[in-house]
Amino acid sequence: MLASCRFATRPGRGLRAMLRRHALVAGLALLAAAVAPPVSARIVALPEDGGAPAGPALLGLGIALPSPEAEGVSYYAIAQLPALEEVSELVTATLLQSRTVSTIVTHGEAESGLSPRGQLAGLSLETAFTLQPGEDPEALSLRLGEESLPAADFAARLAALSEGFGPARQGFALAVVADPQGVFPGRIETLRRMLAETGFPMWVLLMTGEATGSDCAPALGRHVALSLLGGVADRPAFGNADGQTGFAEAESFARRILTDGFARADSCAGAYAVVLDNGADPVLVHDSPVYIPAQQEALTVEEFEAEFLTSSDAPAPIRAYLESCHFCPAAEQLEARLTEIDRRAALARIEDKVWTRISEAGPDADRLAVYLERCTLCAHRDEAEATLARLQAAARAIEEENRRFAELSGQRDLEGLRAYVEGCEACTYRETALARIEEIEADADYARELSALEEAISAGDPEGIRGWIAACRYCDALPRAETALQRQEQRAALAGPCLAAAAVPQLGGPRLLGQIDLDAARAACGALLAEFPEDPEALTLQGRIAQAAGDFAGARSGYEAGMRAGVPMAFGMAGYMAYDAPEAGEPDFARAETLGLQGAEAGDWISHQLLVLLYSQNLRPGKGMEDALALAEPPARAGDPVSQYFYGYFLLTGNGPSGRPDPEAARSWLGRSVDAGYVPAMPLLAEALETAVASEPEAAEAAARLYLRALRAGNSQARDKLTVQLRERNRAVVRAVQAVLQQEGIYRGGLDGLPGPGTITAVQTYGASESAG
Numbered sequence: 001m002l003a004s005c006r007f008a009t010r011p012g013r014g015l016r017a018m019l020r021r022h023a024l025v026a027g028l029a030l031l032a033a034a035v036a037p038p039v040s041a042r043i044v045a046l047p048e049d050g051g052a053p054a055g056p057a058l059l060g061l062g063i064a065l066p067s068p069e070a071e072g073v074s075y076y077a078i079a080q081l082p083a084l085e086e087v088s089e090l091v092t093a094t095l096l097q098s099r100t101v102s103t104i105v106t107h108g109e110a111e112s113g114l115s116p117r118g119q120l121a122g123l124s125l126e127t128a129f130t131l132q133p134g135e136d137p138e139a140l141s142l143r144l145g146e147e148s149l150p151a152a153d154f155a156a157r158l159a160a161l162s163e164g165f166g167p168a169r170q171g172f173a174l175a176v177v178a179d180p181q182g183v184f185p186g187r188i189e190t191l192r193r194m195l196a197e198t199g200f201p202m203w204v205l206l207m208t209g210e211a212t213g214s215d216c217a218p219a220l221g222r223h224v225a226l227s228l229l230g231g232v233a234d235r236p237a238f239g240n241a242d243g244q245t246g247f248a249e250a251e252s253f254a255r256r257i258l259t260d261g262f263a264r265a266d267s268c269a270g271a272y273a274v275v276l277d278n279g280a281d282p283v284l285v286h287d288s289p290v291y292i293p294a295q296q297e298a299l300t301v302e303e304f305e306a307e308f309l310t311s312s313d314a315p316a317p318i319r320a321y322l323e324s325c326h327f328c329p330a331a332e333q334l335e336a337r338l339t340e341i342d343r344r345a346a347l348a349r350i351e352d353k354v355w356t357r358i359s360e361a362g363p364d365a366d367r368l369a370v371y372l373e374r375c376t377l378c379a380h381r382d383e384a385e386a387t388l389a390r391l392q393a394a395a396r397a398i399e400e401e402n403r404r405f406a407e408l409s410g411q412r413d414l415e416g417l418r419a420y421v422e423g424c425e426a427c428t429y430r431e432t433a434l435a436r437i438e439e440i441e442a443d444a445d446y447a448r449e450l451s452a453l454e455e456a457i458s459a460g461d462p463e464g465i466r467g468w469i470a471a472c473r474y475c476d477a478l479p480r481a482e483t484a485l486q487r488q489e490q491r492a493a494l495a496g497p498c499l500a501a502a503a504v505p506q507l508g509g510p511r512l513l514g515q516i517d518l519d520a521a522r523a524a525c526g527a528l529l530a531e532f533p534e535d536p537e538a539l540t541l542q543g544r545i546a547q548a549a550g551d552f553a554g555a556r557s558g559y560e561a562g563m564r565a566g567v568p569m570a571f572g573m574a575g576y577m578a579y580d581a582p583e584a585g586e587p588d589f590a591r592a593e594t595l596g597l598q599g600a601e602a603g604d605w606i607s608h609q610l611l612v613l614l615y616s617q618n619l620r621p622g623k624g625m626e627d628a629l630a631l632a633e634p635p636a637r638a639g640d641p642v643s644q645y646f647y648g649y650f651l652l653t654g655n656g657p658s659g660r661p662d663p664e665a666a667r668s669w670l671g672r673s674v675d676a677g678y679v680p681a682m683p684l685l686a687e688a689l690e691t692a693v694a695s696e697p698e699a700a701e702a703a704a705r706l707y708l709r710a711l712r713a714g715n716s717q718a719r720d721k722l723t724v725q726l727r728e729r730n731r732a733v734v735r736a737v738q739a740v741l742q743q744e745g746i747y748r749g750g751l752d753g754l755p756g757p758g759t760i761t762a763v764q765t766y767g768a769s770e771s772a773g
Contacts, residue, residue, distance in 0.1 A: 055288040056171065056229055057120045059162070061127040062144045063176070065222050072290040073229055074098075074120065076165070080145050081157050091164040121287045123162055124171035125200060126225050128218065129154075130178040131191075140183065140190045151194035158198045171284045172250060173200035174225050176217040177207050192276055201280030202247055204254055208271045216265040223261070223326065224254050230295055231286045237303060237329030244282035251275050256328060264323075299327050306330040315341045347377050355380045365391050390425065397425035405429040414440045415476040446474050453477055462488040491532055497524035502541040502548075504569045506605040506640065511678075513548040521545045536565030544573055552582050563595075571599030572606030579610060589619045600631065605640040608632065612646050625655045636669060641676035644669045648681065652688055663688055674706070682710035683718040693730045704736035711767045722763045726755035734759065741766055 057074035060067075067075045076098070082090040130143040140151040149157075162170060173195070177184070184191065184207060195203045204224065206217040232238065233253035234245045254275060262268045302321075306329045309318050318334050318341075325331075354375075358367045368388040372381065401424050408416040409432075417437050421430055440446055449472055456464030457480075465485040472478065501521035503509030510516050522545060528538045543558015555577065562570025575595035578588040593614055599607025608631050614620050615628035629650045635643035648669030654661040667688050673681035686706035689699040710718030721729065722737065729737075731753030738759055741747035746769075747762035 055120070056122040056124065056284070056290065057165065057167065058225065058229060059123060059125045059165065061125060061158070061161075063126060063128045063218060065126075065218055068222065068226055068292070069294060070226060070229070070290065070292040072288055073292075078161075080147060081149075081154065082161060084157060084160050087157075087160045087164040090161070120165060120167040122169045122171045122284060123165050123167035124225065124229060124284070125158075125162070125173040126175070126221060127173070128176040128178075130180070131183050131187075133181060133183045133187075138187065138190055140187045140194070151190060152197075155194045155197040162199060169285065170199050170201065170280075172202045172204065172225070172228055173198065174204045174221045175206070176221050177205050178209075179207055180209055182209075188274075195276055196278045201278050202250055202283045203276040203278070204258075205274045205276070206258070206271065207274060208268075216261065216268040217271055220258065220261040220265070220268070224257050226292050226295055227253065227257065227327070228284060230290045230292045231284070232295070232299060232327060234284075234286065235299075235329075237306075237327075243286050245284040245286070246282045247277055250283045251277075256331070257326070260325075260328065299329075302327050303329050306334065309334055310337060312337070313341060315345075344377060348379060351375055351377055351379060358384075363387060363391055393425055398428060401426050402428055405433060409433070409436050412440055412474075414446070414474040415478065418476060440474065449474055450477060453481055457481075457484045460488060460491075462492065491528070491535070494528040494531060495537070498528045498538060498541055501525065502545050504544075504572070504604075504606050505642075507569065511642075513544070516545060516548040518545060518549055521548075536562050536567050536570075540567045540570040540573070543570070547573070547577070547582070552577070563598075566602065568599050568602035568604035569606060571595045571602070572604045572608075572610055575599065575607060575610045579613070589614060593620050593623075605635045605638070605643060608635045608640070609642050609646070612643070616646075616650075625650070629655060629657070636672075639676070641673040641678035641681070644673035644676070645678055645681040645684070648673065649684060652684070663691065667692075679710055679713045679715050680717070682706045682713070683715060683721055686710070686718075687721070690730050690733050693732050697732065700730060700732035701736040701739075703730075703733050704740060707733075708737065708740055708766070711763070719767055723760050726760055726763070729755065737763070 055072045055074065057076065058068070058070075060075065060077040061081060062079060063077070067077065076094050078090065078094065127144070132141040132143055132148060133139070134141050134150065141148055142151060142154045144154070204221070206221050208217050227233065228245060228250055231245065233249045234241055234243070238253050239245065239249035254273070258273045262271050262273075302325050305321055306325075309321055310330055310333050312318060315338055318338050322328065322331060322334060322338075354371060358364070358371060361367060365388055368384045368391075372378070372384050372388070375381065378384075401420070404416075405420055405428075407413075408420060414437060417433050417440075421433050421437070424430055449468075453465070453468045453472075455461075456468055462485055465481055465488065469478065469481050469485070472481075498521070499507050499509055501509065501524045502516055505511045521541075525538055525541050525545060528535060529542065532538060539558050540562030541558070543555045543562065546552075546554030546558060556574070559570045559574035559577070563574060572595070575592045578595065579592040581587045592610060596607045596610040596614065600611055611631045612628045615623040615631065616625055618624055629647070632643045632646040632650065636647040648666045650656055651662045651669060652666035656662050656665065667685060670681050670685035670688060674685055683706065686703040689696075689703040689706070693700045693703070707718050707722055711722060726734065734755055735751050735753035738747050738749065738751050738753070741759075741762045742751065744766065746765050747759065749756070749758045749762075
């Protein structure tokens, strides 16, 4: 019932230019008489001249359908096809009637503001006419409303009317064609050439034998037209969703809709459709959104239902859907699904009959083997295999199980007894085995063994788990132990790179946030979180990475997750955020202290450092230097270089246990911090050594090298000591600095220990060259 004629024919530029000039020749002076033709219009607001195209438009020519309910589509209904010289007046009248208020410029040469040229993104057509034979065998006449006219006149006047609306491009044209005399088959070529001259890239002809509008064709044509304008043919269910409806998409969509529509409606008996391709592609370009409520609702419901039905095993709803749908997305898949359902139902009936015979005949290994070999759906496979296995194992099952039970019971093998209960075939001693299992589980030795495993797993102690595996007696929890050990080893392998990239120094990570390689840290910790998404330590480190990147909300979230799980470092890092207020807020010393105390109790060095800062600066009521000293000592002895620095500083300034400066002890602690690479300790130790030069001459060289080492690391205190404060240095220390710089080839003066400009310049040069390097 649907045929396609594809011809690459377009009207020439000369003809189109002639039609345009002819259609627009009439001036605004004739507006008083312009509304004479029967015209109605419903348009979406057109922008003023010079604006972007407002959207697609649909022109209804000589049809009795009402204006469509569509948003984003301009609709113009015209009862008669105007003569060439009447086009401009008719278009102007249509526009005037479609606007509440129009402005007409009456002076100068300005545009009137009524011309739609350039304002429509595209113009498509729906029309209805009757075919009539012409005077000679190849001639053709068309009757549109009350007017009959030769095919060529129809084409020229329709082209002029289309041009008069000034679309950016022409879309499809859809015509309900009455052919009561059956002239179309003999004049296909005449009609094709005539319609090609109208400029529409695609024509869809709904051919009927009755008078136009007496059957289902107009409503069916309107359904196709609105679907194409709404871009349905380009949607993923029908097309490639590239924002354009190509000819192939439009033809395929129209073919499906029209074929189903003709077949379902009794009033469409004898109707058929022809699609003409005029060689222009795409047919439609969807530059602006079009919303057709009824269409969108129906299509959305059908797409949802189709998606559900493609996985359904019920044939009745699928058939009902295919018989009633308007758009029918996934129709091919649903038809294939019906075929598969019917085939499987037939096979199921056959196999059920076979199984009934097998069941009625009683257990038979040969029959079961044939069934399992030849079945396709095998709905009874499990039962057949289980029965066959029981038949084959029945002879040996009792003897083997009895022997095995006696062995397991004598050995008090709890794991083996459980396996016997769960997997026995004959199960002669199943109840006895259950009683034996209950007896063993009540044993105190068993309870202690199980508790030891749970403690090792909860503590994340892989060595403890390995010890349990090696020493267990009952070992019924061995699979759990092995799984837990595997997970602990897997986590340790993933956690190592994450800790190295983002953890605090106590755990082997970088000391400063600025030292974190964000990309490397995200990759390493992301791998850990991908496998262990709820790991609190990994979430805490994710917070430190976020803080290093300036994402303070992300940092707080990570630290909160760590603190909820009791991760020690989470308290110190969260406390430092409260102390330092990174987002320019007010510091919260009380919260910083609370978090620091919690972290310090868990052994976190950073928490100790935070409390030392708070107490040494008298930032918490009732806490002072004595409290800071007490907090600094434990992590200092544990190897924390920052705490060693603090502790050495307190001893050096007389805030130690004796209440007096203790330079010797201070130098010892500062030396440990320096040995760990903590740069701020270097100039402080150098200063302590400098004060001992009188009694320890060799201390001068050590102090000089410490100052220069700190300078090399970019320490501002060391830079000041050797430049603006160089005159305050011991001459022996200055001499030692000069000697080092002379060895480096930077200082060329004498080793006189005098803090002259040459020495300062050499120091600055040394510092600048190291910084550049």
